[in-house]
Amino acid sequence: MNNGFVIKGNICQTKSPKELDLHEGAFAVCVDGLSRGVFGTLPEEYACLPLYDYGDALIFPGMVDLHVHAPQYAFRGTSMDLELMDWLNRYTFPEEEKYEDLEYAERAYGMFVDALKRGATARSCIFATRHRYATELLMQQMEDSGLVSYVGKVNMDREASSTLTEDSADISAYTTFGWINAVKDKFKNTKPILTPRFIPCCTDKLMEELREIQMTYGIPVQSHLSESRGEIDFVKILRPDNPFYGDSYNEYDLFGKNDDTNTDVKTVMAHCVWSTDEEIELMRKNGVFVAHCPASNINLTSGIAPIRKYLELGLNIGFGSDVAGGHSESMFRAITDAIWVSKMYFRMVDEAYKPLVFSEAFYLATKGGGAFFGKAGSFEEGYEFDAVIMDDGVIPHPQSLTLAERMERAVYLGLDEKNITAKFVAGRKVI
Amino acid sequence: MNNGFVIKGNICQTKSPKELDLHEGAFAVCVDGLSRGVFGTLPEEYACLPLYDYGDALIFPGMVDLHVHAPQYAFRGTSMDLELMDWLNRYTFPEEEKYEDLEYAERAYGMFVDALKRGATARSCIFATRHRYATELLMQQMEDSGLVSYVGKVNMDREASSTLTEDSADISAYTTFGWINAVKDKFKNTKPILTPRFIPCCTDKLMEELREIQMTYGIPVQSHLSESRGEIDFVKILRPDNPFYGDSYNEYDLFGKNDDTNTDVKTVMAHCVWSTDEEIELMRKNGVFVAHCPASNINLTSGIAPIRKYLELGLNIGFGSDVAGGHSESMFRAITDAIWVSKMYFRMVDEAYKPLVFSEAFYLATKGGGAFFGKAGSFEEGYEFDAVIMDDGVIPHPQSLTLAERMERAVYLGLDEKNITAKFVAGRKVI
Secondary structure, X not given: OOOEEEEEEEEEEEEEOOEEXXXXXXXXXXXXXXXEEEEOOOOHHHOOOOEEEEEEEEEEEOEEEEEEEHHHHHHOOOOOOOOHHHHHHHHHHHHHHHHHOHHHHHHHXXXXXXXXXXXXXXXXXXXXXXXXXXXXXXXXXHHHHOOEEEEEOEEOOOOOOOOOOOOOHHHHHHHHHHHHXXXXXXXXXXXXXXXXXXXXXXXXXXXXXXXXXXXXXXXXXXXXXXXXXXHHHHHXXXXXXXXXXXXXXXXXXXXXXXXXXXXXXXXXXEEOOOOOHHHHHHHHHHOOEEEEOHHHHHHOOOOOOOHHHHHHHOOEEEEOOOEOOEOOOOHHHHHHHHHHHHHHHHHHHOOOOOOOOHHHHHHHHHHHHHHHHOOOOOOOOOOEOOEEEEOHHHOOOOOOOOHHHHHHHHHHOOHHHOOEEEEEEXXXXXX | OOOEEEEEEEEEEEEEXXXXXXXXXXXXXXXXXXXXXXXXXXXXXXXXXXXXXXXXXXXXXXXEEEEEEHHHHHHOOOOOOOOHHHHHHHHHHHHHHHHHOXXXXXXXXXXXXXXXXXXXXXXXXXXXXXXXXXXXXXXXXXXXXXXXXXXXXXXXXXXXXXXXXXXXXHHHHHHHHHHHHHHOOXXXXXXXXXXXXXXXXXXXXXXXXXXXXXXXXXXXXXXXXXXXXXXXXXXXXXXXXXXXXXXXXXXXOOOEEEOOOOEEEOEEEEEOOOOOHHHHHHHHHHOOEEEEOHHHHHHXXXXXXXXXXXXXXXXXXXXXXXXXXXXXXXXXXXXXXHHHHHHHHHHHHOOOOOOOOHHHHHHHHHHHHHHHHOOOOOOOOOOEOOEEEEOHHHOOOOOOOOHHHHHHHHHHOOHHHOOEEEXXXXXXXXX
């Protein structure tokens, strides 16, 4: 057994949403990029492997960000007084136009990738822009970082500025074919994902083309769904025959597993704040992943997604930072934000849906979203080996804390933005 | 003119809630601890004063925290899955009991004061515990820090654990007399404030004693009001004759300016989440300050205070971090949290009350709360000179930003927790 190693420290994870799984001074073993489990005493068979001893540090599974816009990182934390459609037209679309310029793209994407690498995120689903070459450049940077990601060249052939919108559905499709051919086998950790921006920006013809492309390459799909009321009203006008927003994706077999057409497309939809019962039922049936983006939903005054309800119904759920609707790329922040909005939903909207507790939110940020990548977000045997090591000794404290308290405090106080001392992704040390 | 200095940089403030007041490469002049205003060109009369040139840095007025519990700093960011009354009994009260031990108090308070000093807060209203000597120790530490504060020894003679509760109203009052006599003239920047914990912890007899003490010394008052529904229900049982919670304080002349008794007591009440119209009207009439604590109100699932409504009615309003109900002492975080909860209130509860915009929230964190200290939270002429200098160059960015964008971004990205390079409080350099 050569291709492996062991890390030692205080291992904190959530095998199930209901409880923390804590191991003080324990060993996590990685062989061939996969976890062999967590051990209080290192089994003899792994004694020959190199050991990284992190002493009293905290060890978490790598976080999973199911929804983030790389080109929006540049203006995060600004222009937060607007709602979605105004924010898109006044800030987002003009910024995204700049990625036609590869020099700008290299500089701006470099900052995004660097931040992601330094933080706690191991895996992510990333929107680029409509620009093929800037997207390839981003994919190369992501590959170089050692992180794992799906990256999407955006498709959009209507309803944005003329410079950002692609000239036609045909051109959008043609560029997308070229892009997928160029990248599909190029990288180990960075894969293409089909990325219709959202229904308002995609003509029926483009959606038809995207169905063809998906069938040709069998790649997954990411998009936005039922984020804000203004957007939903607009979709109703654009697609009056669909009974609900999500049906517009499903019609083109871009919405999970469709029994009617016998297709199965791994799909993640961001937001799902205002999904109707019909839409929720279709997401459940089709196994569509919900990327819950609490910070974005508040910053853009979109609303609060009823995550407790989705949990009870057994939907696939993870979190998205949704930079720059969300102003931070930190998934620790997403954990506490998700708890926050669930508390407000419970108290101010519907007491039938209890707030998320810490273990549930931590689970969603790791194993919940990790399921989109197969088996990720845990140190259980057979999972991809992603680990984040933090020294919480930098937070002064007058007395000893339990490991559960240290774990919760590291997340609430945002230790991922301050003090990640080592990081492994897919069994490789990236920091 | 000897006792003064000038600072130069990008000055960002809010003279009114409705707009940012921005000055690139401008001069702020301090003489005798007070601001002489902001100038694009330095007037001749100040040319002889020493100049601190902060180059391209951002300069904000010092922040004002109207509600924070120093002894709770030690467990911030832990045990956040509980509501108020459970959280008090299971975590807060046991922790506060430790402040009987002066060695523990010195160590724990030292960490709190150090964090406050390194952050953007210039002025604060602080709860200590019921312990006189630990409170005096905290006051000495605050004075040594150079920050300005009101600090309160807590009064509580019922409904907490027997070790934390004071043995009787008489003993509580006697200790409070001793404490005030010892500290009232001892410090320049650190003053005592009368601090009944809240009605559930104060017998009628204690409230009567506190009225006497307030009349004797004329010191201000801080307490909690209408934070959670469980608490309000409990107050109704304890004080059935008061038509609303705030009336229980008013009955003892501890609720602002009382025309009936011709008394005028500067008062700040934390939370006011569920205040009735009658209570709101009395706060307005009496000039009571509301310390809005959005992070705490969400963490403890208390609710959302209708701050837009209070603004429209002309109430005095500032923000409180409410550590450890709030998990961060950052007032930058309080600014964005206040915007957040106002957005959720608007979208999910009542669209009649528009969300706070950035300039309004910044105003409340500076001039709004600053009014409790006289004239503070602005560089306008005659204001106490509190300034926070930050180098936002540490946040990489691919292109130039406007000063307004830089100001907003510094707050959203929490630059106060990372990069304060200099700080002045009451005209004195403390960092």
